Amino acid sequence: MGDGQESRVSASPASGDGPRAVGSTPLFALRRVTLERGQSVILRDVSLDLPRTEITALIGPSGAGKTSLLRLLNRLDDPSSGEVWFNDQPITSTPVGALRRRVGFVFQKPVLFPGTVADNLQTAVALGGPAEAGGAPRAALVLEAVGLTAEYAARETAELSGGEQQRVTIARVLMTRPEVLLLDEPTSALDPEVAEHLLVTIRRLSRERGVAVIMVTHRLHEAREISTHVVMLEAGRVVEDGTANGIFSAPTHARTREYLAAAD
Amino acid sequence: MAARTIDISWMHLALAGALVLVAVAISAWQRLGLARGFVVGAIRAVIQLVAVGYVLVYVFAAERWWLVLVVLAVMLVAATATATNRLSGVPVAGRRKLRTISGTAMLVGAGLTLAYVTVVVLNVRPWYEPRYLIPLFGMIVGSAMNGAALAAERLASEMESRRGEVEAYLALGAAPARAAAEPVRRALVASLIPAVNSLMVVGLVQLPGMMTGQILAGQSPLLAVRYQIVVAFMLAGSTAMTSVIVVLWYRRTFFTAAEQLAVSVPL
Numbered sequence: 043m044g045d046g047q048e049s050r051v052s053a054s055p056a057s058g059d060g061p062r063a064v065g066s067t068p069l070f071a072l073r074r075v076t077l078e079r080g081q082s083v084i085l086r087d088v089s090l091d092l093p094r095t096e097i098t099a100l101i102g103p104s105g106a107g108k109t110s111l112l113r114l115l116n117r118l119d120d121p122s123s124g125e126v127w128f129n130d131q132p133i134t135s136t137p138v139g140a141l142r143r144r145v146g147f148v149f150q151k152p153v154l155f156p157g158t159v160a161d162n163l164q165t166a167v168a169l170g171g172p173a174e175a176g177g178a179p180r181a182a183l184v185l186e187a188v189g190l191t192a193e194y195a196a197r198e199t200a201e202l203s204g205g206e207q208q209r210v211t212i213a214r215v216l217m218t219r220p221e222v223l224l225l226d227e228p229t230s231a232l233d234p235e236v237a238e239h240l241l242v243t244i245r246r247l248s249r250e251r252g253v254a255v256i257m258v259t260h261r262l263h264e265a266r267e268i269s270t271h272v273v274m275l276e277a278g279r280v281v282e283d284g285t286a287n288g289i290f291s292a293p294t295h296a297r298t299r300e301y302l303a304a305a306d
Numbered sequence: 307m308a309a310r311t312i313d314i315s316w317m318h319l320a321l322a323g324a325l326v327l328v329a330v331a332i333s334a335w336q337r338l339g340l341a342r343g344f345v346v347g348a349i350r351a352v353i354q355l356v357a358v359g360y361v362l363v364y365v366f367a368a369e370r371w372w373l374v375l376v377v378l379a380v381m382l383v384a385a386t387a388t389a390t391n392r393l394s395g396v397p398v399a400g401r402r403k404l405r406t407i408s409g410t411a412m413l414v415g416a417g418l419t420l421a422y423v424t425v426v427v428l429n430v431r432p433w434y435e436p437r438y439l440i441p442l443f444g445m446i447v448g449s450a451m452n453g454a455a456l457a458a459e460r461l462a463s464e465m466e467s468r469r470g471e472v473e474a475y476l477a478l479g480a481a482p483a484r485a486a487a488e489p490v491r492r493a494l495v496a497s498l499i500p501a502v503n504s505l506m507v508v509g510l511v512q513l514p515g516m517m518t519g520q521i522l523a524g525q526s527p528l529l530a531v532r533y534q535i536v537v538a539f540m541l542a543g544s545t546a547m548t549s550v551i552v553v554l555w556y557r558r559t560f561f562t563a564a565e566q567l568a569v570s571v572p573l
Binding site for chain 1: 470471473474475476477478479480481484562564565566567
């Protein structure tokens with residue numbers, strides 16, 4: 043994807059290191075987005091701005107459409123109707139391969155390719171084409187960023203624990219130098235202590251590397267702990283959308299209050 | 307033909323039928339529920355083969371190139387239907403698409419192989435000589451059919467079981483061809499292994515039908531063997547060509563134009 047570099051520079055003035063400007067154009071904008079699958083409606087007429095903030099949490103009961111919404115943001119799916127905008131441009135205006143390298147996706151269940159950790163990281167680089175070749179020196183930095191030592195590079199992925207595997211999938215995505223990281227319940231398969239460590243890692247990634255994180259979670263305490271912005275979905279609609287502080291201290295919507303109370 | 311071949315009268319054919327009755331009797335004795343199948347199958351075999359015999363006699367006598375092509379086309383259509391109907395679990399729309407894919411693949415793979423064998427290897431004169439084209443095409447298209455069916459079935463099951471892996475590649479910006487590389491490779495291996503194995507064991511485990519036929523018909527075993535070698539090679543070639551076309555084309559149907567998996571994961 044040779045054009046990746048170029049468009050990245052023009053598209054995201056806010057993606058450098060250090061604090062980002064909040065309140066400029068939204069990172070993603072959904073306009074009247076509906077997603078249908080067969081008979082069922084997954085997302086209903088959703089209009090939503092996702093700001094350039096550090097970490098956005100998508101919360102809500104299961105089946106609310108959180109994962110489906112996340113999948114629209116790097117075009118693993120397209121909406122049945124409506125539009126998704128990315129960096130003030132229709133998301134479809136970027137070639138899909140290049141888009142997916144700028145907007146990385148980490149699946150709920152880690153999927154690693156056969157071979158070693160280093161093989162996996164190198165695969166991610168190689169998929170970017172010859173223009174991005176030579177990622178080997180970066181592998182150690184990226185492993186460190188997800189809290190793994192450099193000696194993990196030689197480990198077979200099949201031998202890793204669940205928490206380690208999830209860290210490697212995040213490291214693999216980082217090899218493409220994404221400006222946005224989409225995380226689909228990254229801690230759901232992990233035990234609480236390991237999950238906690240991963241959250242710390244995610245927060246550090248966003249702060250230190252300037253990667254915007256959008257994370258689906260059904261664990262409210264996670265959202266409370268690390269997010270700066272919260273969107274709550276229910277039955278395919280947005281019922282709450284605001285700063286984390288605002289929503290957790292004073293939810294505007296009765297349904298959110300019920301959900302927060304029930305979840306705690 | 308050098309030596310005289312023993313004639314089979316209808317009377318003697320009926321005596322051969324006693325062998326099917328053995329199978330029927332065993333089936334009834336062991337309660338296999340196959341007795342009826344054997345009887346119906348035997349009757350069908352007689353009718354179908356006798357009909358084919360008369361058709362061939364007619365086509366051989368007519369010596370019309372277009373008539374030969376019609377016969378080849380019928381064989382191709384029948385093979386296409388067999389290859390796709392064998393696949394269970396493919397929705398109707400997918401089956402229609404798959405029929406187009408495997409039919410075209412067999413047309414190309416089996417057609418090129420037949421042309422090469424009859425024009426370059428055997429130098430058949432006239433080019434449409436039915437005595438060569440029809441039996442050769444029957445063998446070629448039969449093995450292409452097996453290859454196409456195996457390839458399509460395996461690709462579908464690999465794409466299903468490796469859905470997560472394929473999507474992980476897509477999410478990293480891989481093109482569909484790269485994302486599906488492993489399912490494609492496995493489907494091709496599965497479809498070509500029978501061809502490799504039959505090259506390995508030919509002549510050891512069994513004498514192939516065509517060679518047996520030529521020997522029974524009084525042909526020198528050495529010439530029969532050469533024909534059989536040609537056949538073994540052409541089957542390998544046509545199966546490989548057909549399978550690779552099926553797999554690479556069928557692969558495309560699993561992805562959308564926006565490089566997404568065509569049927570979304572359960573939401």
